[in-house]
Amino acid sequence: MAERAARPCCLGWDFSTQQVKVVAVDAELNVFYEDSVNFDRDLPEFGTQGGVHIHEDGLTVTSPVLMWVQALDIILERMKASGFDFSQVLALSGAGQQHGSVYWKAGASRVLTSLSPDLLLHKQLQACFSIRDSPVWMDSSTTAQCRGLEAAMGGAQALSGLTGSRAYERFTGNQIAKIYQQNPEAYSQTEVGENVSSFAASLFLGSYAPIDYSDGSGMNLLQIQDKVWSQVCLGACAPHLEEKLGAPIPSCSVVGAISSYYIQRYGFPPGCKVVAFTGDNPASLAGMRLEEGDIAVSLGTSDTLFLWLQEPMPALEGHVFCNPVDVQHYMALLCFKNGSLMREKIRDESASCSWSDFSEALRSTEMGNGGNLGFYFDVMEITPEIIGRHRFSTENRQVSAFPRAVEIRALIEGQFMAKRIHAEGLGYRVMPKTKILATGGASRNRDILQVLADVFGAPVHVTDTANSACVGSAYRAFHAGTDVPFSEVVKLAPNPRLAATPTPGAAQVYEALLPQYAKLEQRILSQTRGPPE
Template structure:
């Protein structure tokens, strides 16, 4: 019997950009099981790169909804095969990449409520697609699925817009104009209109594909979609992830009628009522009880966005700033009073509904670092780290910005390098490769610092910068390398804070948790 049998536990799930991950945590908070399915590597048939499809316009970015479902099927089957004792799971919850949306077709709720334990989830939620594929067992799905059920697809669109999408500028301007401008929208919803925010994505879908919109019974975020799979019914959107839609009034936690009306008709009924992020949304569906042996009383706690989940999971306190390096790089902190501006985001706090969190998101994160690693460090993270260690901290004042895709904060594209004397270095050959790596990892903290202060964050002598492996990362394949990569950023951050002569940041004692 596997060593993880018979241990009472909770499961935590993460549906992020590049993978689905799971951890099992026991009563002493020990993680004793973890696993992941990587979309590009493990689900080749979907043909994603970095978990997404970038469309021809270079702006539209989507992920196949069925890929997420199939990834969940694969992990659960692996857990079962390894002898994981599902009967000991008391509760589960999870996180999803923020802003992405899933469109459930009319009739989906019946399918969710009557899933057969003899079939995998993806075989039942989009059977018409399954029929196109040869099942590994060689048995035709027609043998197990009544022909009448074929084509009962649960999704109005198969490719879901995700957070990397930036195709909704027109819808953003419309929404801002409706509520009295960008600042007015920010005061109401915590953010000016951002292309990736779900309200603007819904408006685009309604305008470009009204038929699909009208056939949609429910719109979920990636987080509430994942919770719905476990619940066997539509799970509500939580306040914290709901704040990433440009639709939720962050002060009173209800949908803004003005914003809903500006995006699409009948939207409130398709979204359902939002709930506090710590809500128990129900018990696990009978499908999981019968197929995997979960106890019928296993609680499903509302899923939330991956960044809010990280704020909760890292037990941030006021004055702490967390930096998370994943597909996106984010900086977030706990706030008591929101001060919405035109830069960055204020979300409802996932732990205390009276409080808030501030977040900055950068698109040129790990995928950008991977490119630099491939170009200059023989595609090896250890080479990358070695080169970094060989350069002087602060890179003698040389600074580089690497934005191969249009950045979110600030809106800029291109690679730009400046010497200590503030001259732009147009020709790469003037810099040795190690210096590119150093600037790639160090320029971002300057931007974090500036933006965090913009958000009204009070940095006191007690404040801590927690630079750690992405707290959502549980794939665990290379934990030590990962930690090394992130630590370098920590050191550079400290260096830049000390060297800065700007009054906003000079002399501030940044301490890392570990030191």
Template sequence: MAAPCYLGWDFSTQQLKVIAIDEQLRVIYEDNVHFDKDLPEFKTQGGVYIHSDRLTITSPVLMWVKALDMILEKMKSSGFNFSQVRALSGAGQQHGSVYWKKGSVQILKDASSELPLHQSLKDCFSVSNSPVWMDSSTSSQCSALEKAVGGAQHLASITGSRAYERFTGNQIAKIYSQNPEVYMQTERISLVSSFAASLFLGAYAPIDYSDGSGMNLLQIWEKVWSVSCLDACAPGLEEKLGCPVPSHSVLGPISPYYSQRYGFSPACKIVAFTGDNPASLAGMRLQEGDIAISLGTSDTLFLWIQEPTPALEGHILCNPVDSQTYMALLCFKNGSLMRERIRDDCASGSWDEFSKALSSTVAGNNGNLGFYFDVMEITPEAVGIHRFNRDNQKVSDFPKEVEIRALIEGQFMAKRIHAEKLGYKVKHRTFIT
């Protein structure tokens, strides 16, 4: 009998990835489908469509389904033994939403194993292009939602975040206001994560608490939909969302479609999928008091938190590992591009020179402090370069090595200060990736 294994899926912005691990957590298989390259018929750029207003950004739902068909066929061709899979779960890009047309649940349940899934589901979506996290076309809906519940801070206190344009409640409100007939034809609204789980379940999978708390709709304390937020977005919305569940819920066995077409065991379990950020917290095995910082184009900070204090900056999400605790998420737009610009200006474009200059100065930078925002920052909302000397006087420039340390110390101090505002207490480990 084949040794048991487990599949993990990642429905991200630019690709679909799969990984198989054995019971010792060793990777035994991995593969991916890159949307732009492997599915050129959808004509995406970076996995998305950027519409003419430059604010509306979507992805074709059927591309995600076809990518799943493609990757499963690749696994089959390679001789992968699907019967050894005991359970599967996964992650999806946060804030994307999928709109199932009335009657689609029956088509999903009865999909013929003779056909690739995307052929069976081609007419199942009332909105063919899903809004994704990059969309920023819902400013008026955000204002209306905050006003309806008594202001930005009150919305943050209910849902963990003030209104954000990419958050699903505001995207639903836009669809309802612009295309009410499309909204009325919709029987279920999924997040990308619960949509992906639905494909494997052969039924509508519930939204999990953690990804659900990135919608401006979930009461993060009680883990139920907020009636005032739902009512502000669209009528009859609770029924279309279903009941949220803990992120580690076992949803049921795999759809017979996969047993018949690929040879999965009918006993293979589907565990709730969650958002990509919560999945990162789970994957890094963070514990209470830990803090993780991902240094990229944007710097992202996330941490396990016991008693959060939702604020106008940052996000509080339900913890995917422990439903009684929370995770905080902060995003800083001026990340690696800002560091590279100072490297080019002060260290001849060399990271070695940059590191030597940093080492040549003392911690604390003799009281010299800088805040560096080439583009409008998210946290806090500020732009420009701001330098202060040890006497707290604003100055126009620093020596090169002082500039480098001011940048690094300023960026990390800002992360700590904003994390503490959300309720974080420094007491454990810091992970930097």
């Protein structure tokens, strides 16, 4: 049998909302292996929908922490069965859905440092968590804790100035505060609290991995300029929190060598480096090789839009995070909760559960949708805080339904108009040189990308894999421990390719519609918001 040529590589992981994914990237930066484990499909015993459990209150949203561990077991076993040569892995890094939190029980570190290579991880880590259902980014049950934190900090703007964001329900500090208040026993049994990203790094390290600056910025706890925990924020959330979190570290740190478990069970080399894991959006910024002036749109479970920032300018909307590849710089992020799952619902209702029928509806309707505009927020949106479906025909008349194809275009145009309006609210302007980089599951859909190009009046580029968080993690693994800039390390990576250019006439159509959409959004907000307290 012909020997396979050795192919030194780095692995990039992503522990996202609906799946765990991996890519292997070789020294020429080619992706040569890709796999994923989908929680709903591949681990039905956990009974998740879209990777999560929505609780009865409609606000609490969690995922079983052991499901994430078991997904890692499955994917590693599959790699082994496929003959993947683990001995060539120089380094690995990864990403996690942001804001979600994991609670290691006292004594878990002993289990983690003495894993037996004869058993799967999930069998050995069963009793290691003081909270088995981890709160995730879709949770919106911590409004009381958010108001408490803002009050302790002297207001929302003061908190944002320090940590990059006003208090948000999904941010980890507020989630920890809720656990401390409602389940003090579990809190006191917790030895270490982690983000999903650092938790995933701990699994590879076989000991607790620190939280990195970039994902740590999504906690309402980190002073993003000084890169230290804010003592006032920690104190406002829960006692002894600093001990449980450990000190945050630069995102490009090597946190250690891979645990002997992986060396013995899978054949990783002993020197394989584990590089700090970070949030999935920061990892995507790395994967897309975003540069100043570009705008990234990720169409995953959540939709996000992000930009490279030189200087932080925290506001009452959106977030500023530490930059994952350049410790001097920052990134701005807007998150839209009603992303792919909302598109799937409208696809099922109006396009016979088929993406190709959904696309056909986009192609058969005109830009501007004949003046029909829609807002589709089946779960409480983050940007802006609106819930429900709101449809308006020409002359802004509220209507209860649209014909199927009009409904589909109203959804997609509305989602992208909201992104442009809120990005402009942060000071972003579309310039003649503006390039949109799209990623995430829905970036595979050419017709959705056409609407994105039309609404923004800018060309849309995509990379060959929609998994930019995984690819970015592998690039970060190559970069860490070197003394060259990240841009230098990734200069050989394939350039994103052009996927859609604005249709002639698009600018006139959307210049007229955008102010109308913004006005209607304000109208809905003022109708749905209660009187000021």
